[in-house]
Amino acid sequence: xKRLQQLLAGIVLSGLGTVVHADYTLNMPVGVTELSRETYxxxxxxxxxxxxxxxxxxxxxxxxxxxxxxxxxxxxxxFHENSKIEILWTIIPFLILIAMVYPATDLTIKHYDTENAExxxxxxxxxxxxxxxxVDEGFGFMSSLKADSNAARQIDSxxxxxxxxxxxxxxxxxxxxxxxxxxxxxxxxxxVIHAWWVPExxxxxxxxxxxxxxxxxxxxxxxxxxxxxxELCGRDHGFMPIVVDVRSKEDYQAWLAEKKxxxxxxxxxxxxxxxxxxxxxxxxxxxxxxxAGCHQPNGEGIKGSFPAIKASxxxxxxxxxxIELVLEGKGAMTGFAEALSPVELAAVITYQRxxxxxxxxxxxxxxxxxEWLEDLGYDE
Amino acid sequence: xxxxxxxIDDHEHHxxxxxxxxxxxxxxxxxxxxxxxxxxxxAMLFVGGMFALTIRAELFRPGLQLVDPEFFNxxxxxxxxxMVFGAVMPAFVGFANWMxxxxxxxxxxxxxxxxxxxxxxxxxxxxxxxSTFFMxxxxxxxxxxxYPPLSIQGAHNIPFVVFSVHLLGISSIMGxxxxxxxxxxxxxxxxxxxxxxxxxxxxxxTAFLLISVLPVFAAAVTMLLTDxxxxxxxxxxxxxxxxxxxxxxxWFFGHPEVYIIVLPSFGLVSTIVPTFSRKHLFGYSSMVYAxxxxxxxxxIVWAHHQFTVGMPxxxxxxxxYATLLIAVPTGVKVFNWIATMWQGSITLETPMLFSxxxxxxxxxxxxxxxxxxxxxxxxxxHDSYFVVAHFHYxxxxxxxxxxxxxxxxxxxKWTGHMYDENLAKLHFWLSFIGFNLTFMPQHFxxxxxMPRRIPDYAIQFADFNMMSSIGAFILGLSQLIFVYNIIxxxxxxxxxxxxxxxxxxxxxLEWNLPSxxxxxxxxxxxDAYLIDKVTATEVTMR
Ligand SMILES: [Cu+2]
Numbered sequence: 001x002k003r004l005q006q007l008l009a010g011i012v013l014s015g016l017g018t019v020v021h022a023d024y025t026l027n028m029p030v031g032v033t034e035l036s037r038e039t040y041x042x043x044x045x046x047x048x049x050x051x052x053x054x055x056x057x058x059x060x061x062x063x064x065x066x067x068x069x070x071x072x073x074x075x076x077x078x079f080h081e082n083s084k085i086e087i088l089w090t091i092i093p094f095l096i097l098i099a100m101v102y103p104a105t106d107l108t109i110k111h112y113d114t115e116n117a118e119x120x121x122x123x124x125x126x127x128x129x130x131x132x133x134x135v136d137e138g139f140g141f142m143s144s145l146k147a148d149s150n151a152a153r154q155i156d157s158x159x160x161x162x163x164x165x166x167x168x169x170x171x172x173x174x175x176x177x178x179x180x181x182x183x184x185x186x187x188x189x190x191x192v193i194h195a196w197w198v199p200e201x202x203x204x205x206x207x208x209x210x211x212x213x214x215x216x217x218x219x220x221x222x223x224x225x226x227x228x229x230x231e232l233c234g235r236d237h238g239f240m241p242i243v244v245d246v247r248s249k250e251d252y253q254a255w256l257a258e259k260k261x262x263x264x265x266x267x268x269x270x271x272x273x274x275x276x277x278x279x280x281x282x283x284x285x286x287x288x289x290x291x292a293g294c295h296q297p298n299g300e301g302i303k304g305s306f307p308a309i310k311a312s313x314x315x316x317x318x319x320x321x322x323i324e325l326v327l328e329g330k331g332a333m334t335g336f337a338e339a340l341s342p343v344e345l346a347a348v349i350t351y352q353r354x355x356x357x358x359x360x361x362x363x364x365x366x367x368x369x370x371e372w373l374e375d376l377g378y379d380e
Numbered sequence: 381x382x383x384x385x386x387x388i389d390d391h392e393h394h395x396x397x398x399x400x401x402x403x404x405x406x407x408x409x410x411x412x413x414x415x416x417x418x419x420x421x422x423a424m425l426f427v428g429g430m431f432a433l434t435i436r437a438e439l440f441r442p443g444l445q446l447v448d449p450e451f452f453n454x455x456x457x458x459x460x461x462x463m464v465f466g467a468v469m470p471a472f473v474g475f476a477n478w479m480x481x482x483x484x485x486x487x488x489x490x491x492x493x494x495x496x497x498x499x500x501x502x503x504x505x506x507x508x509x510x511s512t513f514f515m516x517x518x519x520x521x522x523x524x525x526x527y528p529p530l531s532i533q534g535a536h537n538i539p540f541v542v543f544s545v546h547l548l549g550i551s552s553i554m555g556x557x558x559x560x561x562x563x564x565x566x567x568x569x570x571x572x573x574x575x576x577x578x579x580x581x582x583x584x585x586t587a588f589l590l591i592s593v594l595p596v597f598a599a600a601v602t603m604l605l606t607d608x609x610x611x612x613x614x615x616x617x618x619x620x621x622x623x624x625x626x627x628x629x630x631w632f633f634g635h636p637e638v639y640i641i642v643l644p645s646f647g648l649v650s651t652i653v654p655t656f657s658r659k660h661l662f663g664y665s666s667m668v669y670a671x672x673x674x675x676x677x678x679x680i681v682w683a684h685h686q687f688t689v690g691m692p693x694x695x696x697x698x699x700x701y702a703t704l705l706i707a708v709p710t711g712v713k714v715f716n717w718i719a720t721m722w723q724g725s726i727t728l729e730t731p732m733l734f735s736x737x738x739x740x741x742x743x744x745x746x747x748x749x750x751x752x753x754x755x756x757x758x759x760x761x762h763d764s765y766f767v768v769a770h771f772h773y774x775x776x777x778x779x780x781x782x783x784x785x786x787x788x789x790x791x792x793k794w795t796g797h798m799y800d801e802n803l804a805k806l807h808f809w810l811s812f813i814g815f816n817l818t819f820m821p822q823h824f825x826x827x828x829x830m831p832r833r834i835p836d837y838a839i840q841f842a843d844f845n846m847m848s849s850i851g852a853f854i855l856g857l858s859q860l861i862f863v864y865n866i867i868x869x870x871x872x873x874x875x876x877x878x879x880x881x882x883x884x885x886x887x888x889l890e891w892n893l894p895s896x897x898x899x900x901x902x903x904x905x906x907d908a909y910l911i912d913k914v915t916a917t918e919v920t921m922r
Contacts, residue, residue: 026824026827026828027824027827027828028760028827029828029829035756038756039756039757039759039760042754042756042757043751043754043757043760046750046751046754046757047751049750050747050750050751053747054743054744054747057714057715057718057743058740058743060718060722061718061721061736061739061740064718064721064722064723064724064726065721065726065728065736068657068721068722068723068724068725068726069725069726069727069728070658070725070726070727073723073724073725073726074725075725076657076658076659076723076724076725077659077722077723077724078659078660079662079723080659080660080661080662080663080664080720081662081663081664081665081666082662082663082719085719086663086666086712086716089711089712089715090666090708090711090712093707093708093711094708097704097705097707097708100704100750100754101700101701101704104700104754104755104756104757105697105700107756108693108696108697108700108755108756109693110756111756111759112693112696152443153443153444153836154444155444155445155446155447155448156444156445157443157444160443161442161443161836161839162442162839166838167442167838167839168442168836168837168838169838187690191529191533192527192529192530192533193527193529193530193623195688195762195763197763197764197829197831199760199828199829202759202760203688203756203759203760204688204759204760204762204763205688205690205759206688206689206690208617208623208624208689208690209529209617209623210616210617210618210622210623211617211622211623211624211690213689213690214690215690226829226838227829228829228831228834229831230688230762230763230764230831230832231527231763232453232522232523232527232530232763232832232833233530234450234453234521234522234530234533235448235449235450235453235521236449237449237453237831237833237834238449238831238833238834238835238836238837239449239836302450303516
């Protein structure tokens with residue numbers, strides 16, 4: 001009830017043009033970057049200007065309705081023009097606009113200043129997940145909606161979203177970056193247009209297939225920040241959240257070292273022979289995060305939009321054409337050659353060929369994928 | 381049918397409408413065609429409204445309860461397309477047909493047969509668009525903007541959507557040509573351009589705007605079609621194209637489209653406010669110039685819809701400056717309306733209520749318009765619910781409130797019967813409350829970080845979404861009162877005088893005609909003194 005009162009109070013206040021300052025979800029976040037703070041400042045400045053104009057304009061309007069109502073003012077005046085006042089109310093708004101444009105221009109220029117960044121993160125949009133590449137470190141990973149949210153958000157799942165921790169705001173692998181470091185973000189996409197938006201950073205930027213856009217942030221507070229894809233990108237546009245884990249510089253370095261170690265171990269794994277069980281277990285994981293968005297967790301696809309994996313001619317037919325399709329993509333489906341590691345690719349293809357009663361019995365080994373990648377010219 | 385071989389004979393025999401239902405198929409009468417447009421628009425308002433209510437029902441609480449996400453995307457897409465092209469634009473064409481000949485003292489529209497054709501083309505285009513719901517893969521789901529690559533990704537509906545857009549465009553362009561030709565050639569002697577009612581002026585400018593930008597939209601969707609089915613790469617980077625090129629082409633049409641909706645509504649409000657203030661419009665000529673400048677500026681601001689695509693800094697700044705400039709002529713309009721009311725003698729019948737409601741809410745939408753025009757701040761607002769709130773404050777208010785106002789304003793003239801004032805006021809207040817309850821919370825949702833076009837959301841957005849959904853149902857259902865009131869008026873409303881509103885005979889030619897007007901009006905042009913009486917001419921000489 002108190003909550004509702006707060007809400008109503010907030011609406012009434014802002015309806016009057018009075019701005020609510022509480023960091024309750026009524027206003028834009030001040031955020032944790034220089035850009036976000038200045039954007040917030042500009043936002044508030046324009047609100048105050050509008051509130052002042054609103055007071056005068058609506059004041060005059062409601063005063064007229066009250067004071068010049070017919071009972072009180074039965075004989076209307078006959079004037080219908082006045083050049084002086086008409087010129088005045090053309091010029092004054094123009095001057096107000098010029099006052100607004102100055103800080104806005106400065107801030108726009110600042111947004112575009114991506115020079116002298118200390119590190120670069122490349123962000124690639126996929127339907128419907130993000131990939132983060134640490135360009136200077138030579139590694140990257142996919143970041144998808146966390147499994148518990150994904151289970152709860154299915155229609156008629158029977159799971160209450162309120163019971164899921166951080167419903168639709170949690171991912172399996174957050175982007176980890178250091179605090180107080182100027183980071184240049186490069187945005188692109190593997191399929192359709194997406195947009196990467198973390199409100200606390202103060203901007204969003206489109207990720208456009210075949211092009212690279214950029215933006216920057218230097219975050220001055222350690223913490224977890226949430227965001228989402230902001231450009232309609234198809235069926236699961238609402239289900240590709242962003243989580244950024246901003247750590248102290250030392251913690252970031254430690255995370256980086258650990259990440260690299262795991263990566264090395266994974267690479268070593270790519271050369272050994274994997275058992276069917278190992279491949280199926282890992283394959284199921286990858287399938288759920290990389291494929292199930294379209295082809296569905298049960299492999300049955302969606303009629304008219306996404307083909308089934310179950311009993312499909314590809315997954316039950318020739319092994320090589322299956323591998324080629326997954327690596328290179330086809331039509332609306334993007335290729336996964338660069339998005340997944342050889343182990344992950346081998347596992348997921350094996351899984352597709354044996355799960356959903358496909359039971360082909362085929363195994364695809366990581367070494368085989370590595371050969372394919374070399375033939376296709378991907379540098380691992 | 382009207383004989384064109386002997387116009388003098390034609391003047392003599394006063395024929396009525398064709399008998400039976402065929403009247404509505406073959407009619408070339410501007411009043412009949414106006415009615416057809418308005419009925420079609422009302423029907424589409426309910427179709428588009430049903431889509432909106434399904435969307436709001438799904439968003440009532442977090443989690444997916446009712447629809448598949450892909451179908452949800454089809455609903456948001458079709459809601460916009462149907463509302464813009466099926467409901468709002470045809471409603472204004474309906475008013476243009478009914479009122480422009482009566483306002484300028486002309487017997488009919490200049491090109492009556494084309495008039496009939498443009499209406500029926502519109503109906504088929506609308507049905508073609510709606511038919512995509514029943515196709516494999518469903519209706520378009522990439523948003524009404526149809527951005528590639530998403531819009532052509534595996535979509536079976538693209539050829540139908542594109543053909544439908546072509547037909548809609550043909551219909552609108554034929555309608556626009558008709559309006560321009562009528563206004564420029566058929567004015568009664570003495571009705572000079574600067575004496576025309578402002579509604580006529582706004583439509584003249586809107587018609588030119590339509591002719592300028594619709595072909596660009598038609599070209600852009602044709603390029604989508606060839607990209608999807610004939611192997612071209614206009615918007616495909618892999619083939620040397622650029623997806624953002626489509627956005628430039630689309631918004632070159634899409635932004636003026638906003639003013640195509642809003643300019644005629646400015647015209648309606650400029651017609652209604654003086655009548656109920658019992659005072660002629662303040663600043664008539666500055667209103668005309670403001671309309672012209674808004675139309676011109678609307679064509680050089682399109683990329684403010686693309687502040688996040690990473691265009692060059694110079695582009696970002698240019699489009700910010702140009703966009704902000706629109707605030708000046710728009711402000712002039714609002715100030716003029718208020719100056720019209722100033723020292724008037726005001727009564728608040730329903731047409732005036734909706735007009736004042738329009739001025740109030742549209743100005744709020746203008747304020748958020750100033751905010752989203754600020755390029756660096758738009759990097760936060762863009763594609764969030766803040767934008768959804770902003771454009772509903774301008775487009776729902778701009779596209780429906782003046783239409784409701786004008787319907788109540790002229791319905792007594794058209795039918796000869798008075799509507800039920802109490803029901804009409806109830807309609808206004810429920811619409812006003814429902815509208816604000818729906819869209820005010822969406823500002824906060826957007827600022828708090830909720831992206832638009834999502835079927836499900838994080839828990840912290842739940843309360844405001846619930847409020848918004850409740851508001852939407854109030855807003856939607858209260859439109860049934862409107863329909864009931866119209867039917868009641870036609871069937872059993874009290875008879876009205878020719879003037880209908882106190883002093884209206886000094887406010888427009890139409891109020892000097894009988895209520896209801898005969899099937900053919902102004903077959904002989906009105907006297908010049910009558911024209912001077914209904915314009916502010918004499919008072920200028922004061
Ligand atoms: Cu996306």
